[in-house]
Amino acid sequence: MSQTVDRALSILPLLAEGPADLGQVAERLDVHKSTALRLLRTLHEHGLVYRQSDQRYRLGARLFALAQEAVENLDVREIAHPHLVELNSKIGHTVHLAVYEENEVLYIDKVESRYPVRMYSRIGKPVAITVAAVAKLLLADLSEPERRAIAEKLDYPQYTSRSTPNAAAFLKELTVVREQGWATDLGGHEESINCVGAPIRGADGRVVAAMSVSAPSVVVTADELLTLLPVVRRTAEAISREYSGNAPT
Amino acid sequence: MSQTVDRALSILPLLAEGPADLGQVAERLDVHKSTALRLLRTLHEHGLVYRQSDQRYRLGARLFALAQEAVENLDVREIAHPHLVELNSKIGHTVHLAVYEENEVLYIDKVESRYPVRMYSRIGKPVAITVAAVAKLLLADLSEPERRAIAEKLDYPQYTSRSTPNAAAFLKELTVVREQGWATDLGGHEESINCVGAPIRGADGRVVAAMSVSAPSVVVTADELLTLLPVVRRTAEAISREYSGNAPT
DNA sequence: TGGCCTGTTGCATCCTCTGCAACGGCCATT
DNA sequence: AATGGCCGTTGCAGAGGATGCAACAGGCCA
Missing domain, CATH: 1.10.10.10 (Winged helix-like DNA-binding domain superfamily/Winged helix DNA-binding domain)
Structure with missing residues (x-):
């Protein structure tokens, strides 16, 4: 302009x-x-x-x-951080927090795994939007026309053989995620990395952020990771409650 | 404009x-x-x-x-190098630059002494972490629990009679270093070598690297070396300013 | 329904940004 | 030491684009 x-x-x-x-x-x-x-x-x-x-x-x-000021204005992060740290101290794996903004999904917080495994993810960096569990969670909450508009604009890079192949598959996946209230990424970004994530909702029920737990399959199998789903969801719900002002404390 | x-x-x-x-x-x-x-x-x-x-x-x-991306692409070594060379040309002694990474402290740059004395240190080589001035500086900036966790995992080889003897002594030393903003190694690694070092900080105030000046006591006494502390600190501060993108204006 | 407030658009005017060309400093090459 | 090339810098005239105006649109409240 x-x-x-x-x-x-x-x-x-x-x-x-x-x-x-x-x-x-x-x-x-x-x-x-x-x-x-x-x-x-x-x-x-x-x-x-x-x-x-x-x-x-x-x-x-x-x-x-x-x-710094920009990120401080994202108050989800402030509220979520202690919960993420607590979850990390319980289960040890890498924990991510992400938001959707302007056609992008960005990591805004990360608690590193206690295992000596490096993951390629950076705070502030856009997420692999077509495969990441957090991206699915954030996009799944948009209206149907918005989802479709975005899905059709995206590229679908084949990071691995399990990457989301195209818009149709992505939209279908979003529908599933929307219904079940959680999401996974099983080797869709890096062959040996699995993630499981849950949404964080504001007072109006809309998804304001998403969190995920990631672990390499050499440490835990995908099935084992899925057993962590309940605790991940509980954490996300705790953050949601606090964020929307229903803090039990 | x-x-x-x-x-x-x-x-x-x-x-x-x-x-x-x-x-x-x-x-x-x-x-x-x-x-x-x-x-x-x-x-x-x-x-x-x-x-x-x-x-x-x-x-x-x-x-x-x-x-975030800018920070990742920042190369402390590249920025520091001219400053290290300048310092070396002023005082003549060996200048080191080191970073902390994955429970190790590594030399990433070195400007050789103009005196005909070779020191045993190599770029890319891990530093004697329990005694080196640069190691103390880098570890001192970690959080208290992190410091303790590392201190307890380390071995404390007695290179000389003045080497740091154990975890308790090391943690105490780190506290001192943290407070005073500089560090020394007086014959702790090799009987006849003394070092004095200062931290290099990023825009957020965290220590991203450390530099030191080393000299054998046959050339300068420990006391004489300490008189160089101000110029070492000024150099470190100049590097910090440049690294963090602070205009001198 | 009507008034008010805020955000938005089309347009003519004038400002300010642009590219050019020339200058000066620095470095390397001979 | 001299020279040529490279890079950053500046003054200037011309033109392209930014500006402010005025009118419109849409939401909110009285």
Whole structure:
């Protein structure tokens, strides 16, 4: 809508990939160097961009401060966090919390597994939306036309042989998830990783966030993981109660 | 420098204070509502701003994602290196850079002493975790339970008579280091080698790396080495500032 | 129903952003 | 030491885009 601002903001994800110099920025934006310079300067004045000693540009401290405030405004996270930690201390596996926003599902919290196993997931990073248990939970709560609109816009990358193959299969899966009130991802993203998740609902019953427990099949089989479903659901329900103001405490 | 971008970016700190509607944003920016609308739309398209169900705007989760990605792509080593070289050229002694990862402390950079004295340390090699100054700095920043858990799992090899003898002594040392913001290793690894080190912190204040200066006592006494503490700390602080994207302005 | 408030759109005007070209500093090459 | 190339920077004129106005639309409350 605003070309100038649009260009300026396009610089941010570009710099998130790593430092870049003026020429590289200008080239990626497809504008003249002088234009890129002025945009960068403006971003710099606002502290969103930092100029390191080799003159290259990077994202600046103010961005981190803003991000911090942004995440603090997501108060689900605050409320959920202690519950997630408690669940993790009980069962040991990695626990995730995610929200849906603007056609994306984002991890907003994560409690690492106590087992020495690395999982590829990052707080703040978009989730593999077509396969992740949390994504299914969040999308399943949307209205039918919204679900369909999104499902048709998505790509369906075949991470593994068990990945959701296409829009039709995805919509069917969402219907199932919607009805049963929980979701799984059995090797759909990484062959050896299974997840089981449950929705967190606000006072109006709508799903505001989703949580999941993930574990590699070398530690627990899918069947064993499913035995954790009740405790996962109880945790999600406890968070929902507290979030919607029905805290027993 | 760019009025339009300047105005658009001014919206972000404004929204950081809390959600606001179109009228409020326009008023604070001192522009027409239609102008504010277009700016907000552009921010919205980039995910920096989110429109909640009551139509008010607040900061978007993409901000968080950007910051997270930026942190991941940040390379402490790359940023620190020129500073380490500069320090080395000033004082001559060996300079080390180390990080903590998976229960280990690893050297990730080293600038050799200009004196003809070789030290036994190698980039990529685990550090003597119970005695090295950099190890103390990195562990001191962990939470109390984490520190204790690690301290109790460690072995305490008696490299010299001044090596840290046991977990209790180590934890006590970590507390001291945590409070004073710097650390030493006075002959704890090799009888004749002394080190003094300082922490490097990220935007959130957490210790992301540690650096140290090492010298054999045949070249400088421990007391003389300690006089270098201020310059070591200043270097560490300069690296921290650059790493966290804080403009020196 | 009517009034009020907020968000939205089309449009003409004018501002401000853009790209160009020229300059200056830095580094490496000869 | 001199030279050429590269990168960042600046002044300027022209044009494209942002701005504010005014009118419209939709929701809410009296």
